[in-house]
Amino acid sequence: MLKSELASHFNHALFIPELKATNKEAVLKELLNLFVQEKYIRNPAIVLEMLHQRETLGSTGIGKGVAIPHGRTVAASDVLIAFAKSSAGIEFGAIDNKPVHLFFMVIAPPNDEGNVYLQILGSLMPIFNNPENCKRLMAVESFEEFIGIISGE
């Protein structure tokens, strides 16, 4: 997936420049609440349950201060991504046991045309191999600035 295509899946309404949450459960709920507010999801409890189960399978805290909670659910009709940042960092049970600052929540329906969901997950991962990207995302304040980084500008 091209960086520009990945960038097109983000949405201004699903962007939190500074999280209120201070723990893992609260982060998941704060991010999910964005989807509810924007009427993308009607029943957050079902989606939250799915996200909990996904964390059972293995932490989505991939290290380097990044977490990508994700999953498919019947309660979603489109592939959606929310982004949030925590300057203070949150204990998320990440694989490197370090606090997480950058959160990308990816929610998808049971099937999607072209398997965009897996393509998005695959396209997000390499972004964090570049420490400069993580540093810039950590300092991001606006959606436009964020999209610039994701687009590779």
Added chain:
Amino acid sequence: MAMNDLERLVSLQDLDLMIQEADEVAKLGFAMTGYAELQKAREELAMQIRKPLLSRYERLRAKLKRAIVPVKNDICLGCFLRQPTSLAARGREDEQIFTCENCGRMLYWLD
């Protein structure tokens, strides 16, 4: 929050999709250490679902891959047939489980 039958079935299908796709997601670089725990969670959830309903779910899943499908704008996203207006109104509010008259899948209203 206590789940109703439909919500339990949706969660079960979400779990089945997760288990089914775990290898592909692991290949992308995600750590997958809790496969056995997830299988156990699946068994525990299945035990909370009434047997006839669970059997129906398993039959549909074996035949059509997805037993439960979302309904958006009154369209079944399994076979893309428009659902009758009367069914749509009840499907949104009732806890009763409705099926698509065309494809037979169980329906979950998104809106």
